[in-house]
Amino acid sequence: MERKIRAQALLLLMAFVLMLSGCNFSSSGSDNSEGAKADGGEGEASQVLNISATADIPTLDSTKAHDGVAFTVLNNVNEGLYRQDENHQPIEALVTDHTENEDQTVHTFTLRDSKWSNGEPVTAQDFEYAWKRVMKDASPYNFMFVTASIKNAEAIMNGEADADELGVKAIDEKTLEVTLESANPLLESLLTFPTFLPQNQKFVEEQGDQYALEAENILFNGPFTLTDWTHEQGWNYAKNEDYWDAESVKLDKINAFVVKDPTTGVNLYETNKVDRIDLSSESVDQYKDDPNFDTILEPSMIFLRFNHTHPVLGNKNIRQAINMAIDKESLTDVILKDGSTALNGVVPKGFFQSPEGEDYRDLNGDFNTGSIEDAQKLWETGLKEAGVSDLTVSINISDSDDHKKVAEYLQAQLEDNLPGFKLEIKAVPFAQRLEIEKAIEYDLSLSSWGPDYSDPMTYLDMWVEGGSANRMKYHNPKLDELVAQARVETDLSKRFEMLLDIEKILLEEDAAIVPLYQDGTSILMRDKIKGLIVHPTGASHTYKWASIEE
Structure with a gap:
């Protein structure tokens, strides 16, 4: 969601x-x-x-x-x-x-x-x-x-x-x-x-x-x-x-x-007009000692969608390079400062356990991590495979300050770390961003997803072909088949292994998206x-x- x-x-x-x-x-x-x-x-x-x-x-x-x-x-x-x-x-x-x-x-x-x-x-x-x-x-x-x-x-x-x-x-x-x-x-x-x-x-x-x-x-x-x-x-x-x-x-x-x-x-x-607010990163330091301050780590992920029909972004090496070129820890710890944590998977940490009691994120580990040098090698390979020497694309975001802040950070990271990369920011109202995504009329889109129910599948079946949450023309028949099998599997341990494998197909095999961070919210209530x-x-x-x- x-x-x-x-x-x-x-x-x-x-x-x-x-x-x-x-x-x-x-x-x-x-x-x-x-x-x-x-x-x-x-x-x-x-x-x-x-x-x-x-x-x-x-x-x-x-x-x-x-x-x-x-x-x-x-x-x-x-x-x-x-x-x-x-x-x-x-x-x-x-x-x-x-x-x-x-x-x-x-x-x-x-x-x-x-x-x-x-x-x-x-x-x-x-x-x-x-x-x-x-x-x-x-x-x-x-x-x-x-x-x-x-x-x-x-x-x-x-x-x-x-x-x-x-x-x-x-x-x-x-x-x-x-x-x-x-x-x-x-x-x-x-x-x-x-x-x-x-x-x-x-x-x-x-x-x-x-x-x-x-x-x-x-x-x-x-x-x-x-x-x-x-x-x-x-x-x-x-x-x-x-x-x-x-x-x-x-x-x-x-x-x-x-x-x-x-x-x-x-x-x-402050003027008693509202009783509960979300704080920006700029306000966290000011209010972190307030007795009404609290930080909530949420089971939602913020990520980048790729338009998989794009002639360059459709290349896996390009997608991996973009993923590795972003310092996610600095994004959460320096830019956001709201309790969010870097994420290198689709399923967030701390909410979903195997039948044996092990956290999903701990079991599957991190995907597509590496140095800037690793990112640049993948970038050069991807550009050659796509037959281009540089890349200019735009990112679809909501017209909120946090979206703009994240987009500007991504723009600086990618343009600094990937030679020849140019990122244009296109901010629109929240509802319009969703419509642009559904129509797949974007290059990159800054998106968020929260669980609809308490099971890792809520993050995994959104990537099946034609699914309403896919919104990027991504398709891997192996992923679709594994989702179908997991839906009817009654052996919970076997099913959980399937859920782990679905994420591996999405991120390890295809680098289909760029997970950025697990959302955190700082509030005053x-x-x-x-x-x-x-x-x-x-x-x-x-x-x-x-x-x-x-």
């Missing part, structure tokens, strides 16, 4: 003032958590949480969303069969009963009474419709249905079956039957993912191509609703009083503000915020159990 690198774009003072007014920042209004009191009585903390967001929401259509910003919003305004608890484990959400047949391939889910924000009941048909719509529209996350082993999902993706043949069926309004190709122990965990959310068919079809592009064009059935969404500025959540578990929701309101400039974010925090859950996989945040305690 795309996880946005913390945004930083220098804003003029006037833009800052306009943003504050446009997003309802106020020194005296109820949106300000400082000084406002709850209805419960004098002295009680206002149950209003003010947070910063790194980018606008591209879409809230759960069948089309493919980024961390949208996933977090969907996780808090909608409800599926399961959701993640405070320990990141699946718990029943709209499910009251789950049974399975003897070979665990037919699962029957009984739904609780719940309703959409327009008053209509949430039904099993809503799940069948939404899931089939994912497959029918070739949505970015349709591969999740293959990962979940849902019957005919892979055949549908390959054009060998119709979307209506997906193994999901509404038996009646309260009963959903899901048929799998084979038993899958990850099923309940996967069902917490936003792509498996339900949708109300009548409402979706009434909205047409405007569905989920504005707050009024989407229905809610989760802990919160969206009361406002001002593009590129922010959005507001309100407690959903009709939510089936409304008594567990303590917050009355959440104000999310798009803050692309870290200086702006710090100012908002007021200690009055309790119960705000940060998930390492799937949607990043859950606000359902959060509260404000003065």
Whole structure:
């Protein structure tokens, strides 16, 4: 899943003032958590949480969303069969009963009474419709249905079956039957993912191509609703009083503000306008001794994609040279300084263990490491093989300060260390960067990926031919075959070996991408915020159990 690198774009003072007014920042209004009191009585903390967001929401259509910003919003305004608890484990959400047949391939889910924000009941048909719509529209996350082993999902993706043949069926309004190709122990965990959310068919079809592009064009059935969404500025959540578990929701309101400039974010925090912010590397030294400072190492990777159809970048020696020419440790320790760590693999360190308890990263080690001299030898060989003497390419990045900072560092490293290399930086809004990637209209692209579920496969099956996350025309039949085998392998130790081998094909055999670093986040969060859950996989945040305690 795309996880946005913390945004930083220098804003003029006037833009800052306009943003504050446009997003309802106020020194005296109820949106300000400082000084406002709850209805419960004098002295009680206002149950209003003010947070910063790194980018606008591209879409809230759960069948089309493919980024961390949208996933977090969907996780808090909608409800599926399961959701993640405070320990990141699946718990029943709209499910009251789950049974399975003897070979665990037919699962029957009984739904609780719940309703959409327009008053209509949430039904099993809503799940069948939404899931089939994912497959029918070739949505970015349709591969999740293959990962979940849902019957005919892979055949549908390959054009060998119709979307209506997906193994999901509404038996009646309260009963959903899901048929799998084979038993899958990850099923309940996967069902917490936003792509498996339900949708109300009548409402979706009434909205047409405007569905989920504005707050009024989407229905809610989760802990919160969206009361406002001002593009590129922010959005507001309100407690959903009709939510089936409304008594567990303590917050009355959440104000999310798009803050692309870290200086702006710090100012908002210092003036009590927001309660939680991500810090830039420039601010880490200033706040590292603050009691509200914390560093979070995340299971997400930042990496370079290559357009494998490019006449020069399609050369493996060129790709290896680019990888080796970058000092990743200096990037994380000197430039970013936010807890990020250099990464020389696809699967990050510290989150995924073998059945025998060994870390995936430790078992597979580092790929494509070497000296500048090694990089230059590969570079010279690659240029000769490509029939050129130099190379000028561009890099597609988001228009955030961190993306720009990383791109400028890469530009300096590659131009200094690889003779004849020129790198042009093309910064565009986050959503546009994703569209450029999907169209493969780039040379290099600075990308991020976070896990959708707790298994190394979430980083490995994105490289299969034609996969929606591939986005670079990369293809190795051996990798595709090994992914297919690992999906049905029930011997966990044997399967883990397959997962190790997939990464070896991607990086050792093909040098298909350049892993740069494992993301880290330095934050300031007021200690009055309790119960705000940060998930390492799937949607990043859950606000359902959060509260404000003065």
